[in-house]
Amino acid sequence: MNFDLIALDIDGTLLNDSHILTAAVRDAVREAHRRGAEIVLCTGRGPVNAMPVLEELGLAGTMITHNGAATVDSASRRVLHQFSIDPAEVARFRDYCLQGKLHFDLNTPFEMWIEDLTPDAEKMYGLYGARPVLRDPNAPLPEGLVKFTLFGAIAQLDAVEAEWNAWTHGLQHIRSGDYFIDVQHKDASKGHALRQLASLRGIDQSRVMAIGNYFNDVGMLTFAGMGVAVANSPEAVKAAANALTRSNEEDGVAHALREFALA
Missing domain, CATH: 3.40.50.1000 (HAD superfamily/HAD-like)
Known part of the structure; x- marks a missing residue:
């Protein structure tokens, strides 16, 4: 070996x-x-x-x-x-997605939360064997978050990525697949x-x-x-x-x- x-x-x-x-x-x-x-x-x-x-x-x-x-x-x-991330920093990305009607999920190590479920997102979660839990959008963001993930079409995410590249913030965002952008701790x-x-x-x-x-x-x-x-x-x-x-x-x-x- x-x-x-x-x-x-x-x-x-x-x-x-x-x-x-x-x-x-x-x-x-x-x-x-x-x-x-x-x-x-x-x-x-x-x-x-x-x-x-x-x-x-x-x-x-x-x-x-x-x-x-x-x-x-x-x-x-x-x-x-x-590597936990501050909910206050995640809030900016969440607000952006809410305004643009973009699907996202919030993740602690063992939990995944969503605030809505479109047919495309439901199909995607099924393919990956994920079982997200619907949360109250008015509730405070969970503690111990490690990842915020945006899901969408390639062209849509290309535009989002270009815009987020111009932001100043303490996190990092990375393309983890054609249809996903992940926001997480900079390290x-x-x-x-x-x-x-x-x-x-x-x-x-x-x-x-x-x-x-x-x-x-x-x-x-x-x-x-x-x-x-x-x-x-x-x-x-x-x-x-x-x-x-x-x-x-x-x-x-x-x-x-x-x-x-x-x-």
Whole structure:
């Protein structure tokens, strides 16, 4: 085994476009685990809808969720570390979305709240296995928030992103998928969380492998001794990686593991 710690993004990487874990990918991940690598899902998802993927792999353990804003233990459902954000700072983004009639959700490590549910949003949550809870819009924003997520059409989010880029604020916003913008703590990232976990395990970064496909994966791809981008990644993500593999529709994770980790 060439690596002691292997970080895997879920959507667009581990799963195909139908959100299915193929047998080839599952078997390669299990083989890497059997040979001694710790497998860590490193995802923009929250723990609740990331854990079923980990269970389908037949694994348990530490997961880096919410783009690195919450690191949790899947067995005990314990939060090992989180980057909380001030509700007062989130309020500006919420107000913007309310004025523009844009769909959003509010996340603590294990909870997701919404204030309305459009047919498109309901379909999206179903695809990701998420079960948001409807909250009273007049209630104070929850404490312990780690992520505010905006969902919409690509062109719509392109315009929002351009406008938010001109804002001055103490948070960060990152495109975590074509249809999502995540707002979170300025220090939260998959790369920072993966570095922290490797340090805790006493694993040198040369013994860390990461596979991803989108802009929120760049930090972990550049930290890892071997950062691999799947073929369906944007060009900027490919440029950040050490190597490329096949797309998520072609079992890219399985091919990367067999080429770089299991060889």
